[in-house]
Amino acid sequence: EDQVTQSPEALRLQEGESSSLNCSYTVSGLRGLFWYRQDPGKGPEFLFTLYSAGEEKEKERLKATLTKKESFLHITAPKPEDSATYLCAVQAAGNTGKLIFGQGTTLQVKP
Amino acid sequence: DAGVIQSPRHEVTEMGQEVTLRCKPISGHDYLFWYRQTMMRGLELLIYFNNNVPIDDSGMPEDRFSAKMPNASFSTLKIQPSEPRDSAVYFCASSETGVNEKLFFGSGTQLSVL
Numbered sequence: 001e002d003q004v005t006q007s008p009e010a011l012r013l014q015e016g017e018s019s020s021l022n023c024s025y026t027v028s029g030l031r032g033l034f035w036y037r038q039d040p041g042k043g044p045e046f047l048f049t050l051y052s053a054g055e056e057k058e059k060e061r062l063k064a065t066l067t068k069k070e071s072f073l074h075i076t077a078p079k080p081e082d083s084a085t086y087l088c089a090v091q092a093a094g095n096t097g098k099l100i101f102g103q104g105t106t107l108q109v110k111p
Numbered sequence: 112d113a114g115v116i117q118s119p120r121h122e123v124t125e126m127g128q129e130v131t132l133r134c135k136p137i138s139g140h141d142y143l144f145w146y147r148q149t150m151m152r153g154l155e156l157l158i159y160f161n162n163n164v165p166i167d168d169s170g171m172p173e174d175r176f177s178a179k180m181p182n183a184s185f186s187t188l189k190i191q192p193s194e195p196r197d198s199a200v201y202f203c204a205s206s207e208t209g210v211n212e213k214l215f216f217g218s219g220t221q222l223s224v225l
Contacts, residue, residue: 034213043115043202043216044154087154097142097206098167099214101154 002027002092006102013078013109021073021086021105029093033071035064036087038104044087078109115217117203123223129191132220134203135184144214145178145188146202154202160186193224 036044050066063074089099116135144159158168180186206212
């Protein structure tokens with residue numbers, strides 16, 4: 001069964017304190033791995049798509065990396081506005097359109 | 112474009128009542144998805160459509176749930192009769208092609224069944 005597990009469930013950082021979020025996945029052939037950001041009371045907002053092991057993508061203070069079993073979202077020198085829930089999702093080969101989401105990591109960055 | 116539009120934003124109803132959630136996808140997007148989000152189970156895919164045709168409804172919990180997409184700009188998710196365990200945030204999302212495409216989510220409908 002396709003599965004996505006994220007850790008930790010919650011993370012508290014001081015402003016400027018870099019860290020990483022983990023997304024472990026089990027899928028029968030990976031078509032793509034997605035990272036989303038969700039703010040309270042809003043729908044998830046797309047951040048990145050990764051397609052193959054070794055691939056990396058960056059956006060401002062965020063960098064996503066991918067291996068054959070997991071993905072990391074690295075946050076460098078975070079700011080309070082980076083506080084949100086970060087969701088990881090996978091799309092399996094042969095499952096056009098269908099994403100399986102992890103439970104998310106809730107990040108709080110204190111000034 | 113205004114993005115994916117969902118209504119209502121909040122719905123409070125009593126057990127046994129019929130609930131209808133509405134969604135307008137982004138114009139030109141061929142795929143429409145209905146997700147449900149709870150603390151316990153996270154984001155779960157209920158059903159998705161391609162060009163107005165239901166493709167996968169394996170996530171629909173039971174026969175009390177039904178979804179329709181009568182045209183490219185409108186979809187409904189109906190629960191009849193509603194139960195307290197249906198309380199959740201229901202999201203609608205759309206994408207252009209559905210293959211390695213990012214989803215655009217609406218703001219969701221917070222449903223409370225008393």
